[in-house]
Amino acid sequence: MKLLSKLLFVLILAANASARADEIQVAVAANFTAPMQQIAAEFEKDTGHKAVLSFGATGKFYAQITNGAPFEVFLAADDETPAKLEKEYLIAPHTRFTYAIGKLVLWSAKPGVVDDKGEVLKKGDFKHLSLANPKTAPYGAAAIETMKKLGVHDALQAKFVQGENISQAHQFVATGNAELGFVALSQVYKDGKITSGSAWIVPAELYQPIRQDAVVLAKAKNKPAALALAEYLKSAKAKAIIKTYGYEF
Known part of the structure; x- marks a missing residue:
């Protein structure tokens, strides 16, 4: 009982x-x-x-x-x-x-592609640059703002590959469909370090705080x-x- x-x-x-x-x-x-x-x-x-x-x-x-x-x-x-x-x-x-x-980062899945000052953007020695749709994704808007401040936006526009959101923008780079791209730092960073490839953490003064x-x-x-x-x-x-x-x- x-x-x-x-x-x-x-x-x-x-x-x-x-x-x-x-x-x-x-x-x-x-x-x-x-x-x-x-x-x-x-x-x-x-x-x-x-x-x-x-x-x-x-x-x-x-x-x-x-x-x-x-x-x-x-x-x-x-x-x-x-x-x-x-x-x-x-x-x-x-x-x-x-x-x-949030923080914006320019990232490539391959080591040595992105330098630690983002000079790769000025050289333009790549075919595709991934970013999220700036109309619907704030990280995409931050990427556009960054490129305009650096004076490279117009020169690189023809190389843009737009993802519907930041996950898709990251996927384009991770799969090699774009050599590099602007993604969220959180997608490639864990416990104090970049998890793979090469990256430039974009200085905060180049875009509005996310x-x-x-x-x-x-x-x-x-x-x-x-x-x-x-x-x-x-x-x-x-x-x-x-x-x-x-x-x-």
Whole structure:
């Protein structure tokens, strides 16, 4: 009888935990793929809530959200898009915050292609230069701004290979379809070093700061799991993960 009672108690506990746990739909800027996958796994372990992640370009997510897409939390690659959503009353009040400041890098999958001062851009001795679509991806816009400030934009324009988002821009370089490209530092950096190939971390003064803001969307303003994820992104554990991918705060 005691064993039966104990078993019943365990089952009730499990049922209660299951009832409290929830699932949330999260739109995530493509540059933040690797850190967010890691954070979501820790978030689920620590809270029981499951974050279902979709990755893509910030501009495309904006269009989807304004057209009623079922996202509940949005991690953008800029601060302008979340601010726009706030003005349109599409976010839960007081939930917008900067979760990371991104960095742009010129990267080649091959060692020795990109020098540590980015002089390769002025030499132009390559056929293809990958970047994300500047109309929908903030890292693509930062790449254009960088090239204009360096005075190489017009000379290199014919060599551009545009990815729909920063993941695709990275893929073009990783597969050799472009010899080099502008990508997010987080895609080629881990624990204090570039993970492969050759790279030039673009100086911050060459482009506007990539302040990446997160918001809880209006439809989830009363959803504890969505609010919990927003808070979790501010936690020491999440920040430690974010930092290992080269982001600042």
